Amino acid sequence: MEFIPQTGAGKRICIVGASGKLGRHMVRHALDRGYEVVGVCREKSVRKLDDYADRITIHPGFTNDRDVVARAVEGCDAVLTVLVPWGVNDYSSGTAKAVIDFAEPDARLIFSCGWHITRDGLDRYSRGLRAAVHFARFMRITRLIDLDDQYRAADLIFRSDTRWTLVRGSDLEEGPSQGLPVWSRHVGDPVLESNLTRRTDFALFMVAAAEDDALVREAPAINGRLTPSALAHAGGAA
Template sequence: MKLTVFGATGGIGRELVRQALDAGHEVTAVVRDPARLAVTGDRLEIVRSDLSDPEELRPAVRGRDAVLSGLGARSREDAGVATRLTRTVLDAVEAEGVRRLLVVSAAPVGPAPAHDGLLDRAVRRLVSAILADVYADLRGMEAELARSGTDWTSVRPPRLQDKPLTGRYRTVVGGFPPRGRFIGRADVAHAMLALIDAEETLKQGVGVAY
């Protein structure tokens, strides 16, 4: 497949690029600073952009089978970037007629598991309160997706960890795995790539966790 990855210098974005290349895909990585992308490959094209102009992004998504995004706030001070930058990506994707778009969101944006215990519910409420601005940004991002004409999927992980790829995790379409507290960034990327052709995830949020 021909894929474009936004946010390719982030933890999940780098894994998306690396794993997609390992799987034999052609990858276009859109980054602000190419020097920060420590991934190389014969099938890798690097495009530099600050994501301010959708017209500038159109060549980077033209003719792609899918677009994947790891864009999002890295701190509470960055809240707002996910909605703003995803809107720019959507404008470019829709202008070029690319249908498939997968993005990273977060577990608290979706519904809580029905059978979580008191501790899990308490932790969820606490984290949601501390990172309220970040999650409001992600909800805004998902609202932009819902208004678009793309076949989008929002992948919603819990607390992220830097762990090696395992390929072993749980996913729930339209919900979240019970007692799912952690997942490695590499496995989030693995899930996103695995869901590209999953029709049951179109226009859906997908909870993913160990």
């Protein structure tokens, strides 16, 4: 069996959005590393965490519920947050603000989003990605998603004086782990060209970031480490 360093032994980690596909992978990776895990998820989704029910503490509630988040993050050394652009009620930005406001002062705050978020405007997007973002923003008329709210959440994170990292994920696929993804500060860099990461490895990067001070106040864009572009250009990553 592969030895997994117990980097989380004696530490508590909160996963906001624990019942989603990415969240459940983060729960598993955090437990494997010895963390005490606290999860936040909607009450109707608690059953999705049944496999871990006897190993984690669950706070049912919407992830932008400030009271729920305040209770969940108390005493946590790190908080991993999935920013989802659901609805038109500031779900992403409300979640980000609650985590920033209530997390412990020195906690590592790791947030997830997609490549569409940019920190400095130097990212170079393909025509296809630009079209997908335009369509997603248009879909606000359905009141199901609000991509602009994810931009507002990112702005809150970038302006905060916390020990944050905003992990920007590529397209995702299922499958066994290929290891920790490669990353770059800017979408458009050759190492990211393949634009594909295993979901479990996105989660692995989120958990690993909690222990990596080199990622404090960075917005790494990630890509699977065994993709063609990563294998060809990994030496120039980050």
